[in-house]
Amino acid sequence: xxxxxxxxxxxxxxxxxxxxxxxxxxxxxxxxxxxxxxxxxxxxxxxxxxxxxxxxxxxxxxxxxxxxxxxxxxxxxxxxxxxxxxxxxxxxxxxxxxxxxxxxxxxxxxxxxxxxxxxxxxxxxxxxxxxxxxxxxxxxxxxxxxxxxxxxxxxxxxxxxxxxxxxxxxxxxxxxxxxxxxxxxxxxxxxxxxxxxxxxxxxxxxxxxxxxxxxxxxxxxxxxxxxxxxxxxxxxxxxxxxxxxxxxxxxxxxxxxxxxxxxxxxxxxxxxxxxxxxxxxxxxxxxxxxxxxxxxxxxxxx
Numbered sequence: 173x174x175x176x177x178x179x180x181x182x183x184x185x186x187x188x189x190x191x192x193x194x195x196x197x198x199x200x201x202x203x204x205x206x207x208x209x210x211x212x213x214x215x216x217x218x219x220x221x222x223x224x225x226x227x228x229x230x231x232x233x234x235x236x237x238x239x240x241x242x243x244x245x246x247x248x249x250x251x252x253x254x255x256x257x258x259x260x261x262x263x264x265x266x267x268x269x270x271x272x273x274x275x276x277x278x279x280x281x282x283x284x285x286x287x288x289x290x291x292x293x294x295x296x297x298x299x300x301x302x303x304x305x306x307x308x309x310x311x312x313x314x315x316x317x318x319x320x321x322x323x324x325x326x327x328x329x330x331x332x333x334x335x336x337x338x339x340x341x342x343x344x345x346x347x348x349x350x351x352x353x354x355x356x357x358x359x360x361x362x363x364x365x366x367x368x369x370x371x372x373x374x375x376x377x378x379x380x381x382x383x384x385x386x387x388x389x390x391x392x393x394x395x396x397x398x399x400x401x402x403x404x405x406x407x408x409x410x411x412x413x414x415x416x417x418x419x420x421x422x423x424x425x426x427x428x429x430x431x432x433x434x435x436x437x438x439x440x441x442x443x444x445x446x447x448x449x450x451x452x453x454x455x456x457x458x459x460x461x462x463x464x465x466x467x468x469x470x471x472x473x474x
Contacts, residue, residue, distance in 0.1 A: 177450070179299070180372075181299075187276070189409060189451070194233060194234070194460055194464065195235075195280065195454070196454065197453060197454065197455050198224055198238070198261070199238050200257045201239060217261055221261075224265045224268065224269075228269065230458040232277065234451075236301055237258050237281055238281070239256075244381075248336075254285060254288045255287065255288055258281060258288065266297075279296055279298055280300065282301045284304040284309060284317070285308065286316060290320065293324055300317050303382065305333065305357070306330055318367045321364070321373070322367050322368030322369045328374055329377055330357065330364065330375070332376075334383025344383045344384055344385060350395040353379070354402060357376040361376060361406070375408065376403055376408055377453075378392050380419070381419060389417070393414075397447040410448075410450070411451035411452070411453060412444040413452075413453035415454040415456075416434075420433040420435075423436065437454060437460065438463040441454065445468050
């Protein structure tokens with residue numbers, strides 16, 4: 173078991189990455205691009221817990237709770253408002269997981285703010301998912317979320333995003349998108365390692381759809397195997413998040429509505445597994461788990 177890659181947590185068993193693992197999306201926001209308003213507010217907590225239970229039953233190893241939309245053009249949300257949104261949900265989901273025997277299911281918090289992350293960890297989160305790649309939290313305190321991850325002994329996800337959600341899709345440009353994103357993720361990971369986060373506790377995410385054109389996204393997906401191999405050589409892991417992205421509508425107009433993009437998501441889930449990616453962030457857990465199992469059955473012996 174010591175040779176098996178895994179994410180480690182202070183008070184629970186490791187999450188082994190000897191096979192693909194799914195991260196289920198649980199947005200507690202009024203304005204997320206595909207599921208905003210379903211689980212936010214006090215009245216949404218029972219629905220959020222029920223959805224979390226369903227995702228855990230369907231095979232999600234991680235439940236990712238976010239209180240700030242990162243859709244293109246989204247306005248920022250204060251730390252105070254994020255805490256009000258995510259902490260009650262995380263506490264309720266944690267209680268449900270413990271009461272119903274989902275001991276191996278991990279809760280992550282999707283935030284760029286240190287104060288939100290601290291409150292989420294206290295409420296029962298075990299993993300930090302930072303779409304700013306560590307950049308924003310450093311404005312709050314030295315080292316930002318990376319320093320907090322090191323102190324708390326929890327894993328850290330670092331995503332690539334050019335700009336902010338409000339402006340990230342305004343004429344994004346790269347010299348070489350695969351090389352540029354790889355260099356950015358390396359720098360973010362190395363900064364976290366310098367603050368005490370071990371490479372095996374770092375997950376990098378190329379940030380499909382975050383400050384990228386359709387061509388950029390396709391080039392990154394085509395180069396995913398090389399990115400995975402590069403990060404694995406440094407002891408790190410890779411997460412892919414393409415679920416319900418607008419890129420699918422650009423490739424096929426029948427997927428114009430965000431809820432009609434499951435086929436595109438499944439295709440990229442299979443692609444990610446074949447490329448060696450072991451963490452995949454999705455909305456529809458059951459179908460993606462099925463696709464991942466088939467892809468793993470085909471490629472898992474390579």
